[in-house]
Amino acid sequence: MQRFPCPFCGPRAETEFHFAVEAGHPRPDGAPSDADWAAYLYDVDAPKGPAREMWLHVTCGTYFLMTRDTQTREILGAEDLG
Amino acid sequence: MSGWRHPTLGTEIDRSEPRRAKVDWTPIDGFAGDTLASALLASGPRTIARSFKYHRPRGLYGFGAEEPNALFDVVRDGVTEPNARATLTPLEHGLLARAVNATPTAERDRHRWLDLLHQVIPAGFYYKTFMAGGWHLYEPRIRAMAGLGRLDPNTTPPAEVQTRHATCGTLIIGAGVAGLVAARKAVDAGEEVWLIEQSAHLGGALRWRGGVIDGALWWDFVEDTRARVLASGGKILTGTTAWGAFDHGLIAAHQAEAHLHWQIRPGRTILATGAVERPLWPAGNDRPGVMSAEAAHYYLTLYGAVAGRRIVLATGADSGYATAAALAQAGAVVTLADRRAETPDAPTGVRHLTNQRLQSVQGRRELFGVTLNDAFHSADTLLVSGGWTPSVHLHCQAGGKLDWDAGKDALVPRAGTSHMEVVGAANGAFGLGAALVEAGVTSADTTDWHWHPVRPYPEQRGRIWIDLQNDVTLKDVKLAAREGFTSVEHLKRYTTLGMATDQGRTANFTGLAAMADATDRTIPETGTTTFRPPVQPLALTVLGGRRRGDLFNPPKRLALEELHRTAGAQFREYGGWLRPSAYGEEERDAALSEAQAARDNVAIYDASPLGKLEVIGPGAPALLDFAFYNRLSTLEPGRARYAFLLQESGIVFDDGVVLRPAEDRFIVSASSAHVDAVRFILEDPRQDRFDPSQVAIHDVTQAYTTLTVTGPRAQDLLRAAGIATDIPHMGLEEVTLDGFPLRIARISFTGDRSFELSVPLPKGPALHARLESARTKLNGHWIGLEAVMILRAEKGYILVGKDTDGLTMPQDLGWGGPRDRREDDYLGRASLRTEAANAPDRRQLVGLRVDGEALPVGAHLVPLEGPRRSLGFVTSSHDSPALGRPIALALLEGGAARIGQSVGVFQDGIVQTATVTAPCAFDPEGERL
């Protein structure tokens, strides 16, 4: 079981977290084209290797940005959104 | 019967405490401290098991988790443990053991004829043969004849294992000499040491081989190490199996006797799991009486159980010499036959032969001799020792790689490829001397165990077993190679080599070596299979822990549950909450009369699970405007509004009423099953889009009791309860009653005038008492959720997830207004403007009217003419006592435009006709609100 670093609580078991969304896909505000909107909703990079992702620590309710290696499972960093 | 009990030897047994178990209905006698295996060896019959596929007679082979043969279904305290290894099962009074895969007994198994067919049932036989008509036709018969233990359907193993999470400084797995030396070093370095040992005792092979460490006798060394670890604040877990290495260094371990399942996160992990002795491969090597030499040494010293009287110990390794000496000293006649020409000195009292090639085992029911260099040697027991295979499961599970060390004739861990340090025999330092040298401990004994790399001889005639437990022979491996299954992963799946409960501890290396030989490749070229948890079989009850029955998925409970029970409530789970379904014996009848009473007079129901998310602060209006489909910033303080929450895909995720008690305070009444999810949907923009210092979200759902009074006389009941209010529909007020805060919201989920009364949890009984006495005066009713479901369906009020599906958007429910009017941004907005969202054939919410029986929920709607296809389905259906007919809600393609038309309802091959109506069937003008 992996251990993720919540910026608020510190290291916790992976079962306390939910994956939220891949980072780096900002929401197109206003009136985006259908293609841009569909890309925002459904296109994911799912990289093999370092990945930047938004995660939710369910027990405290904090969303944060985590960088991790999806292949080695190494945690490369965690930043809060502040 | 060749095994015997030595009159004095046996450090583990207490001869003053006899123990008797029954194996295949025969009494087996031993002593306290014995295992089932040691007692069988000392006193029992040699054929104690039947093999998996061919029903060959099998005897005890090993002494630990590697044991491939001695499996029993063991009954203890009325609970059956299937496939228990005799080597790991303590001998207890009253223990019942049944040999697996044998009827009636291992000795007289009625399927022993199967072995005669071995020529025609090689590996892959089942795959190739039982194809016509499908495997399921043959499976029951084959399963009855092949396989291992049986589950007892009449007993349920207790759910008694608790999970315990822990961290420690240095975790050492294995308390043999290498693990103990590592523990001392870590303690000296000031680390907190946890030591895990699978057996009940520390010391590993020191316990039966003895030895001197750093000038100390082994037991002094063990006791001193134990004291040092404990004195430094460490922990020692014996009888504990570390069964898995998982991500980020997590080690899972099962401490059987204490019923604990450990999840340990060490700062550092040292693996000292030792090595398993390799067998040798004469023809007929599965004959009862063929045993691992190390096992014989172990049983002799610890239990005084001697493997035989006339023993041939065939070896290519140094480790067998001490074993031969010990057996001879105990009184057995021992011939030590070494494969090598250059050997250590012959032990005293042992007949020593060199340059010996072990060719075959002679015997029918019992072993009576072996053939060495074409010469027959009479014997009742053959001990084999073909070298050692490091136990590297955990290193490999943690991602570690192995290197082939030709000098050591073993695959050893490649340092730095897992997060563990591997020491001792697991790391290729075989024997006490080598382990001490590796650890840098001064020692008189610096000898390394060497061996000649022995492999199965391809030209040997007769049957040679590679995997005893899964009945895989050398011929099967060659067949796999011929048929192209040359990868070790394919070999494993084709022949089932190494896939049994012993995980191929004695078989995998041999299989790999035989495949390398058959394909003219080296061992590293051939590769190894993947190591996966568990290291050895683990009962599912360990993983399941206490999560069974009531604890499997415990529902949330109402604070007033007991009061409802007293009033005759039946309970059911709704969205994770245990709630009254109806107040009466027969649920359906009670629900109908409760629904009628709510329409005619007045009723009360417990609505406490309704979500209460407080959204507080100056930023609250902007946040809610963004999160909700309906604008909430325009809501006046003291008022409530019905609103939808959408996913970004435009799909309705939840609906509910949002209250605004004050300018900067909102309460979101999420559906009771969606509270957590709605909270996080709100938290996302709060943290990622708005200024989180300007708005806070607080889930107070479980801090309040909410009782809802509904019906034409709802206001009368409130008045009788001493609660005066004149708020309008969709109004709310917060008052004080008897010194406690009371929130009154006039919101209706039933279509009748309703008041939701919320008080802090401790005041729930007081509110209940007031309402209960008023209810009695007015002849009102308590109603359960089933009646509420009828009332809301009569009004066409939806339940998200029941009357909507993963495609439903708000305009499909008749709520197109905000989509058409709102100019500002909100969750899901762009999705509502796509072509798909505006297609004319979207499924829309409608009502259905039929006479006679209520429609079945889930029944598909079909055209009455033309090709039959699904136009949608029934989502809710009830008998309506108020209307005197059935009602139904449905999602119907282009439903809004079909109101007044007929549609078919298809169920079990029959199509009946229903009339499409507006969703609301009762009081469409809303005059009763």
Ligand SMILES: [Zn+2]
């Ligand atoms: Zn946290």
